[in-house]
Amino acid sequence: MEKGLKVLASAACAFVLLAPPGALASSPTLTRADNRDGQDLSGTWRYSVDPYRDGLAGFHRGAPGAGHRRYDDVDVDVLTKDKPTALYEYDMDRAATATLPQGWVGHDPSLRYYQGLMWYTRRFDTPALKPGQRAFLRFEAVNYTAKVYLNGKPVGEHEGGFTPFSIEVTDSLRASNNQLTVGVDSTPQPDGVPPPVTDWENYGGITRGVRLVITPGVFVDEAWVRLSKDGRIAATVKLDGAQAAGQEVHVRIAELGLDVAGKTDANGMLTASTAAPKGLVRWSPEKPKLYDVVVQTGDDRLTDRVGFRTIETKGRDILLNGKPIFLRGISVHEEEFGDNPARTITEAGARALLSEVKDGLHGNFVRLAHYPHSEVTTRLADEMGLLVWSEIPVYWLVDFGNPRTLKLARDMLADNIRRDRNRASIVMWSVANETPITEPRNTFLYKLVDDVRALDDSRLVTAALLTDRKTVDGKSLMGLNDPLADKLDVLSANTYNGWYSDDALDALPDIAWKPTDKPMVFSEFGADALSGFSDPALMRKFSEDFQKNYYEKTLAMATKIPSLRGMSPWILKDFRSPRRQHPIYQQGWNRKGLVSPTGRRKPAFWVLQQFYKDKEAGQ
Secondary structure, three states: OOOOEEEEEEHHHOOOOOOOOOOOOOOOOOOOHHHOOEEEOOEEEEEEEEOOOOOOOOOOOOOOOOOOOOOOOOOHHHHHHHOOOOOOOOOHHHOEEEEEOOOHHHOOHHHOOOOOEEEEEEEEOOOOOOOOOEEEEEEOOOEOEEEEEEOOEEEEEEEOOOOOEEEEOOOOOOOOOEEEEEEEEOOOOOOOOOOOOOOOOOOOEOOOOEEEEEEOOOEEEEEEEEEOOOOEEEEEEEEEOOOOOOOEEEEEEHHHOEEEEEEOOOOOEEEEEEEOOOOOOOOOOOOOOOEEEEEEEOOEEEEEEEOOOOEEEEOOEEEEOOEEOOEEEEEEOOOOOOOOOOOOOOHHHHHHHHHHHHHHOOOOEEEEOOOOOOHHHHHHHHHHOOEEEEEOOOEOOOOOOOHHHHHHHHHHHHHHHHHHOOOOOEEEEEEEEOOOOOHHHHHHHHHHHHHHHHHOOOOEEEEEEOOEEEEEOOEEEEEOOOHHHHHOOOEEEEOOOOOOOOOOHHHHHHOEEOOOOOOEEEEEOOOOEOOOOOOOOOOOOEOHHHHHHHHHHHHHHHOOOOOEEEEOOOOOEOEEOOOOOOOOOOOOEEOOOOEOOOOOEOHHHHHHHHHHHHHHOOO
């Protein structure tokens, strides 16, 4: 490959859809919004709790009165001084303050189990837009629904607590004293995703960053740059704007001497590719090499750091860059270390979690459960060299027969993939967790698998499946009797023999598993243990002794499964869960973590660490 080679390609050669038919992304993706011009709107906001949704409707179900609309563009104190007879039962400019992003339990501990409507507001100034420029509000995550108002006017809505959304506000923005108000409702919906009952804390609120993004009239909305299975560097670019068609686009990787270029089609799309240079260093956990990529069109210039690798399966093996790999992993919830987490995921907080996996456990893999995690986390996984399983919260008993629920799930899946396709660390998209088998469920999940394959042909598809247990010749035989398995690349089993069963721990190594012709991973197994509680004589559940023994016996069982190619036990850290209310051992925490909420390692941690050390050494 000649230094500085320019490769021209016609948009007509595009071979990957940016969105599958019927999966409607609700807003621009604004890839790498953190690298764009604009203004960070995180920081101090004011908030007002609204359990009866008084700000949305009157008590006779009519429109709310002026004294109740928390989004109105007024200064209540000034207004009531001018008109003393005016009755206002809120004042957002003088309400309590909170530092965002974080769940509202971080503002006030009494709000831990509050599920309802909360109003947030802040004021900000911004320089006047230059001719042709556009402005967007980008929210990285709001849990669960958001109604957004700017300067007293509604500008957009979003449903779903873990994916980003963007709202164009070019025509609504003022040069000074903009009032941004967001009505956040955490109430779970029967037809929502996830369903109302889960096994993690809800954390209502604006839980990830908010940014005002300024773009040219035509900008790079998505830029997916990857190493294709046939050994080429491919770039799929989508422009946004009225003049997006026929624009010249350059994708430059200076370190490799590449300038991949072409013109967009009538839809503002370009897909181009070129042979990978011989000097390309492939990304891997051992050497997580990232390249600076610049995508340019007209006045817009977007930057990202991208790793290049391939992931595929062959028979029972998972192949990373063409070589078999065993996934030495653990599951992780999006919850920082500390006695009172509020889903405040900073770079330091995410690094602390991932370092326990990479350096503490000698892992190379992390399952980000049970929803898309912050971009901070996935970018750090790229940097640190951790393979990632990313999933959407199609969990337990979602309303599989409801078309609205299916559309929600498809939109979440599309938004998750579109946001993170440049992350070399992500090797698997998961479409579900522990969903009972029914025909409506099968139809629902088949559609999601098809969507993944349409959106991203460079990664593997999986789902965490329930197991089937039979007795054959007097012995236990485990298997995956699920029709979804035929559609997946990697078979993933959640198994808790010895915890959610009466099996003696000594019997676990003799439990057999039905052979599979695809690679299988244990997506979950685990046992609760209260940090510091020991009971070696009785070996009671919730003791560290039981958890340690459970891991020893379960790992002994795992070594006998010929097709097992990885695992992500449940879970790295104890996490908050309202379901778990034993007054001594749980107190609102799921205690299956290998470390305590504050990071104290339990004895089972060292058991898994040694197992992974042996795997790393090829034993």
